[in-house]
Amino acid sequence: MTNHWIDIQHSDVIIIIGSNAAENHTISMKYVNMAREKGAKLISIDPRFTRSSALSDVYAPMRSGTDIVMIGGIINYALQNNRVHKDYIANSTNGSFLINPGFGFKDGLFTGYNEAKRKYDKKTWGYQLDARGNPKQDKTLKDPNCVYQIMKRHYSRYTPEMVSGITGCPVETFKEIAELYTSTSAPDRVGTIMYAMGTTQHTVGTQNIRSYAMLQLLMGNVGKSGGGINALRGESNVQGSTDMCLLFHILPGYLKTPQPKDVDLAAYIKHYTPKTNDPKSANWWGNYSKYITSLLKAWWGEHAQKDTAGGFAFNYLPKREGWMDHITLFEQMYAGQFEGFLIWGQNPAVGGPNVRKERKALEKLKWLVVADLWETETAAFWKAPDVNPTKINTEVFLLPAASSMEKEGSVTNSGRWAQWRYASIQPGDAGWHGDARPDLWIVDAMFKSLKAEYKKDPGKFGDPILHLNWDYGTGDKVDPHREPDVHKVAREINGYYIKNGKPAGQCISFGKLKDDGSTASGNWLMCGGYVNWSSKEGKRSDTHYVKNEAGEFSNRYARRINEKDEPKVQKLIAAGRTTGLNLNWSWCWPVNRRIIYNRASVDLKGRPFDKDKWVIRWNPNLKGGKGAFEGDVPDGGWAPGTKYPFIMLPEGHARLFAKGLRDGPIPEHYEPVESPFGNENPLSGQAVNPVILQYYKGTKVQRELNPIGKNDKYPIVATTYRLSEHWQAGAMTRNQPWLAELMPDMFAEISRELAEKIGVKNGQKVKVTTARGSVTCYALVTARFRPFDLVDKNGKKIVVHQIGLPWHYGFQGIATGDAANILTSHVGDANTNIPEFKAFLCNVVKA
C-alpha cells in the first residue's frame, strides 16, 4: 500500500476491484465503514456480488479478465470530459513528457514487436531529450506526442459501449461509476483503490495494476490521505516476505538478483543505477551502490573486502538466468531437472496452478522437505486418492513447524508497518507441541549442518557457504535447546557501522549507508527500525526498550504509542493534519513514512491540495526560519518546488507512460488465454498478451498435463477465490472443526440461469471440467452471479455464463474436497509469470 489501513477512512470514493476485502481483509471494512459514515461512496467491481458488494453503494459486474477495459473506460471518460487534476498531471506525472515520434500503436501491438522472438524492441518507447539529456516537456499537455495526448488517443477506443460489450457491465452502471469516481479529480476530493489477487493473477496482471495507478495519477490521488494505490496483501506478513526478497527476481530491499552478464560488482552497479542530469531529480536509486555493498557486508562480513570475489564478495551471490518463478520451477521439476525441494509454509499440491501437473512433478523428486504445522496435501501427495504410493520413490521429510503465535519477530502488514510480535509460548514450555520448531531455529540448524558438510569437503565453490556471516547466538553445533536470537537478526537487517572489522553501533537511517565497506545492512529499506537507544527514543519503561549483552537498543517495531496520547500531534491534527498516521506506533519503511509520495500532495509552494486532511505541509517558521515540512515524514526534506515528488524515478515524475514493462508502455486489453470470445478480441487483432511465456506451446514435457481449452468445448468462464472462513491452501483452517462447520465442503457458485440450463438445483452436485481436469462439488445456486451480455468482434450479442470456486480445498484435514486448482493452468503474466488463476474456461454439468 502507498497508504495504510487506517487511512482508508479518509476516502471520499472507494473502489474495491480484484479484491473481496470484506471476506479476505475483514479489518479493512472497519475503515471503509468509517468513511461511509462520513458520506463516502463504495464501488464494488466484481464478477460476483460478494460480501464486499453487500456494503457497496454501486455494484458493477465485470467478467473476469477485463479490468483494463473497465479502468481504461474510466480513464477515457475522465480524459474526454476533462475530469482530471491537470496541475497534478503537469507537475507530478510524465503526462507532459514528449515521446519519440516513432512510437505508435496499431491493432493491439505497440511499435517494435518482433513476432519471431515474441518480444518488443523498445527503441521507440523513449522520451524526446533536450540538449542536456533531460526529457522534453509540454506543460500545456497539448503536444500530440506528449504522454497525455497519447493516452487520450489510446483510450478513446474504450467507449462506454465497448466497455459494456466486453466486461458485461451495463452502460448505465458503467457511466455511474465513471462519473462518481472521477469526482475525485477535484483537489479537495480523494479516492482510493483497494485491490488484491483478483487483479494480479492474470496474463495482464501487472498492466491491470498499472491501469489503477494511472487512474489515480490522473485524479491526483497519489500521495494524499485517503488516496493511493493499495495492494491488500494476501497474508499477514507477505509484505515483509517481499521486502525480504522471497521472490526470484529481487534481493532484500528490492535490489535486483544478479544475472550472468553482471560479471562483477562494478558491472552490476552500472547496470542497475539510474542516471539523471536534472538537478531537481532526487533519483534515489542513484544510491544503489551503497545498498548492495552494505548488503554484501552484512552477509559475508570480513570476507567481503573491496577486492574479494568480484568486489565485496559479489560473486558469492547466485546468479539467475531467465525465469525462476513458481510455474517455471515446477515445469523444471516435472522435467526431472532437480532432485530435491524444500517447501516452507506453502502447499502447492492445493495452491499451485495446475495442481495435477504439480503433484506429478513432486513424484519426480528424490527427496522433499516440508516444514509445516500439518501434514499438508504437499507432504501427503504420495497418498492422494488417485495415486499409487508403491510407484512413488520420493522420500518425504515433514519438519513440524511452530505457528505464527509461537514465534517472536516482526510482521510487516500491507501498510508497510513492521510490528513486533511476541511468542505466546516458547519451545520447551508446558503445552508446547512435540518437536515443533520456529522457522528461525530450523534455518539456523539447517545452515550449520550444511556448513559442517562443506567443511569436510568444500567442493568446487564452498566459499559462499564457508564464509557466510552467520552467528545468531547458538554456537557451532545444532542444539535443540537453544533458540537463535531474533533480536540479533533484527539488528543485522537494520544495519550497523563497521570499525576495525567489528560492528560499531546501529545505523540510524539508510542515508548513512556507504559503498566503501564501512557499513553493513541486511535490508537498506529497514534501516532505522532497530537503532541504538538514546533519550530521544522515549522512556526506558516503554515497550520498545531493549537491553541485552550487546547494549541498549530501541526496537522501533515494538513502539506502541497511539497518536491520541501525543499532545504535540493533536495540535497538528487540530490544524488539519490527517489522523491515523501514528508515527510512534511500530515502524514503517521507508524511514517511517506512512504515506509515500507525499510531496505530491502539496503544490509547488508546499501548500496541501487538501486542507482538511493534509499529510505534509511546509512551515516556513520551523528550523529557525529556514522552514521545514511538518506532518508525516516527507519524501525528502528539500524545500517545496526544488525537487520532483517521485523520488524513486530518475525523471522524478510518476509514469503514466512506462517503458519498463515487457508488454507495452500503456495498458492495453488482451483477453485471457482462455476466452469466451475464442481467438478474438473486440478491441484489436491481438487476442492474447503477445509476450507471455507459452509453456503450453513449448516442449512435449511442457505441454503435458497443460492443454488450453477453447470456448466451443468450454463455453463458461470460471474464476477462483478465497472465503472468510478458510485460509489459503486450507491446512490451518480445514483442520479446525469450528471453521469446517461453517464451510464444510467444496462448492461452486453458479447463477440461477445456468442452473436452470443444466438442470441442477441448489445443493446438488456438479462436475466442473476444464482442459486440465475436473472437480466434483456442490452447486450453490445464487442470484449473485448473473450471465453477462457481451458483444463479440462482429457486433453480435452473446450471453456468457460465469461460475466461481473457492480454492481452499484438498484431500487432507476435516473439511475436504477437490482442489479448484486442478482446473487452472501453467499460464502466467507477461512481466512476473504470476499464474492466471482468475480467468479460465470450463464446462459444468450435473454430476
Added chain:
Amino acid sequence: MKTTINQKGFLIDGTKCIGCRACQIACKQWNELPAEKTEFFGGDGYQNPADLSSKTYTLIKYREVIKKDKLVDWVFHKDQCQHCLEPACVSACIVGALQKTAAGPVVWEDRRCIGCRYCMLACPYNIPKFEWYSINPDIKKCTLCSDRIENGLPPACAKACSTGAITYGSRDELLKEAKKRLKSGPDTYYQHIYGEDEVGGTCVLNISSIPLEEFGYPGNLPKESLSTTTDPAMKSIPGVVIGLGAALGITAFIVNKHKKQLSEESQSQGDQS
C-alpha cells in the same frame, strides 16, 4: 415498563455487517462449544449450521434481496437471544433456572434446569435450545456473555466484530444511537428498531436495510411483555402447576443428583489422568 437504565445490550447494525462470522466462532470459543457436523450449507447463502442449537448460540443468516428478478442487495443478520427486558422464558420457567439479571442478560443455570422445555414454547423468537443428544439434557442459549460482562469485558462476539456491526453498551445509549442512525440514513435503513418495543423491549436492538421479518422474525408482536400473559396463564391453572411442579420437582431432584454424581465421577477421572 421497567427501567432499563442499567441494562446492557447490543445494537446490531446489518448495514455494517459483512457476514464474516467472526462473532459465531468467538461465541463457540468463549463458551467452549463443540463444532456441529454440517454438509454443504444449512440455509440460504453460506449459513451453517441450519439453526441455533445447544451447541450454537449465535448464527449469521444470509438473504439475497431480489426485486423484479434482479439481485439488489445481500443482507446479513445475527441470530441470537434478544434478552427481553421482561422475558417470557423466565416467567415460564417453573424451577427458576432461567433468570433475568440486573445487568441485562437472561441467563440459565444447569443445576436447576429440569428439561421441561416450557421456555422453548414461551419464547417468541424460538431461542432456547434443548440438548437433544444428551442423556442429561439442559436448555442452552446465549447469555450475552454474562460472565464476561461481570468482569468488565465486552461479550465475545462484540469483541470479535471488526466492522462495527455489533456495538455493546448501555441499552439506553444504544437506543439513542439507533435512532440517530435511522434518522441520518433514511435510504440506508428500514425505519424500524426491532427490539425497541417488541414484547416490551429487548436488550438486543436490531437495525437493518430490510425488515427483520425477512429473516423469519415474527412481525406485529405486542408491545407488552409476554410474561404479563404467561404469568397469569400459568397461575390460572394452579392445580396443574402445583401438581406438575411437584412432579417435576422430584424429577429435578433425581436428575440433579444424577448430574452431581456424573460430575463427581468425571472429576475423579480427571484427577486420575
